[in-house]
Structure formats: structure tokens, C-alpha cells
Amino acid sequence: MNVAVMGTGGVGGYFGGLLAKNGHQVTFVARGVHLEAIRKNGYLMVESALDGEFQAPGSALEDTQNAGVQDLVLFTVKMYHNTQAIQAVLPMVGPQTVVLTLQNGIDNGNQLAKVIGSDAVMIGSAFMEGRIKEPGVVTQGGPGIAGFGEMQPVLSERGQRLLPLFVDAGWRVELHENMPGMLWKKFAYIAGSAAVCAATNSVYEEMRTIPETRAMIQAAIEEVLALGRATGAPIMDDSLDWAMASLDGFPGQGRASLAKDFTENRPVELEGMTGTVVRMGKEAGIATPVNDALYAILKPAAMRIEAGLAG
Secondary structure, eight states, rough: OEEEEOOOSSHHHHHHHHHTTTOOEEEEEHHHHHHHHHHHEEEEEEEETTTEEEEEEHHHHHSSSGGGOEEEEEEEEOOGGGGHHHHGGGGOOOOEEEEEEESSSSSHHHHHHHHHHGGOOOOOOOEEEEEEEEETEEEEEEEEEEEEESOOOOOOOOHHHHHHHHTTOOOOOETTTTTHHHHHHHHHHHHHHHHHHHHHHHHHHHHHHHHHHHHHHHHHHHHHHHHHHHTTOOOTTTHHHHHHHHHSSOOOTTOHHHHHHHHTHHHHHHHIIIIIIHHHHHHOOOOHHHHHHHHHHHHHHHHHHHHHHHH
């Protein structure tokens, strides 16, 4: 396949890197010194806790006008870059192109569909810790697993066609008939646990073993699932149990990427996660008091980071 990675950070670099390592023609979309390092080396270096260190050969560019039409676009930018990045995807989309979002959040697929058309979009989720370690180098930690499917509950032909290609490249991945339900599972889990992780500046072992903190995470997750049900989402019956099991399975000394971004004064995805819960709750008339409180706690720090970057 011809594959473009729109956002060559930890997630896109890892999953796109596996495809490149397996012989697919991968274009890494990047910026600045990260872009220049990939160009100079002729590959992206991936340091994976699961697959070891490997070189992912490919080209690198910033201007997607020069990328050409792709068979697959992995859309893995941070959510606060969506508006600009979705426009940048357009030159790479042809009649048969699949644009697969592997982001946090719940409405990325809808945002993509509004611009490029729903027929091109597939939705997915990734569970891993990943960062740009240094220019030209990304890391992968944590489970390193992914799921994908259509925006509506169905097993499609293209999904069944992509699955063996992903598996052959070393992805630890499942094709889900009810991917919207799976996405709500992850959204509920991430929105609750990541916000608490950032608000408490703790690691997962602390959060899940302190009874009061664990109860807050569970309450935040339950609010998100209730919101999903109220808005007609295909919430799966095991969503809460799955989310709490995911909480218990996360590396004990790990921290959510949201928490790391706050600590490192990087742009944060607060609006795409907890902010979206608060907004959707108000629109649907559904109370989300725990998420409201977490959002209120984290918003000042997010605004300081934004102001500092703008200055």
C-alpha cells in the first residue's frame, strides 16, 4: 500500500513504522527538526517496548500537496490540530482512499467526514504510550494494541481486507463490528482516567489503589457512558467493566499522555476529552458533575499553557 502518516508522533510513528518495516510505501508527514531528521536518515527510528528498535524506511514531507493520492492515511494528530490537519489530508484522498483515525476523543471521525466525506473515513483507537523522543525517533510503550472499524456498526469488506495487512505488519489489532461502541469505551476510560491523572499528578498505581481516587475515576467513566446512552450511541454492556479492567492493566508507573503534556507545558487535549464531555452533556441536558469538576480544575493550567505558547 501507499500509506501516509498524518502526524508522525508516537502512535502514527509506531503503527506507520510497522507498515514501513513490512515493505509498504510510507510517507511520514512531520514538521521542523523531526521532519529534517527523517529526511536526512531516510527512515524513522522506532524504539518499541514490544518490538525492539527498528528503522522504518520512508519519505518525509510537510506539504501534503506533494504526497500524491494514498491507499491509506493514518490520521494520528493531536485533536487540537484537527482543523488544519483535516484540510491537509484532502490532497491525499482519492476514490478508494481510507482515512483511519487512531486518536483520542469521540468525534474525530465526524470531523473528518464533514470535510472529506463519510465514505472515506474509518474510526479506530490505540492503547499505548508514545512520544517523539528526539528528532527522527519515536517511542512505544504500554499495550501497543489497536482496534478499528466503520463509523456505523458493520463488518465491511474494506475492513476485512485491511485486517490481514495490518496483522502481517505486526499490528496487535482487532477489527470490530461495533467500533462506535468500542470508541465510547475508550473515550469513557481515557476521559476519566487521564483527567484524574493530570489533576492529581499521580501514576496509575496510585490512582487505582487509593479508594477515593479510584471511585472518582469510575464516577467520571460512568457519566460518559450515561451520556453516550442518552445521545443514542451503541454503548456496549461491558463498557464499565472493560474500562476498569483497562485501568488496572495500565503500567503502574505510567502516566496518561494528557498528564505528561501538562507537566511538560505542552499543548493539551483537554478540550477534545473532558471538555467534549462537558459540552455534550450541556447540549443533551445530561448532568456530568464529576467531569465538570475535573474540567474546572484543569482549565486554568490549560489556558496558561496556551497563553505561554502564543506569547
